[in-house]
Amino acid sequence: MGLNLLEVIEHQLPSFFNNFDPRAAAANFPSSVQAYLAGQTIALAASPCSTPVLATLLGYVATSTDPVVGGSLLLTYTTGYVAPLIPAASFARALQSLLSFRKGSTQCFYRIMTRGALLLGGRLYTFLDRLFPAATMGM
Secondary structure, eight states, X not given: OHHHHTTSSOOOOOOSOTTOOHHHHHTTSOHHHHHXXXXXXXXXXXXXXXXXXXXXXXXXXXXXSOHHHHHHHHHHHHHHHHTTHHHHHHTHHHHHHHHHHHHHTTTOHHHHHHHHHHHHHHHHHHXXXXXXXXXXXXX
């Protein structure tokens, strides 16, 4: 993969959705449905991390006898869970402009060289570590 990014070896990977544009498909939905689907996607991605904590918290709140303590614990959890999303939502316009800038520089020499060099460097380090394990111990 590193040699492909450095354009030493040309290898075309299969692409099944060449003509599919998700933004054009999403434009057919109302904005409320788009927001709901985006929230469902984020929830699906975050649920493996948040479900064990939430299940433990709900179990504790269910066995506690004080509803004020239970409600404050759930409120604290919710506030901490949503806090990183507030700055992201606030800077959504700036993110859109950064993404539009990125779109024009996808074939940038620096980007290709950096990714290819990092992949090859990591692979070379792993290979040398296997050959000479004592030499890389001190790194």
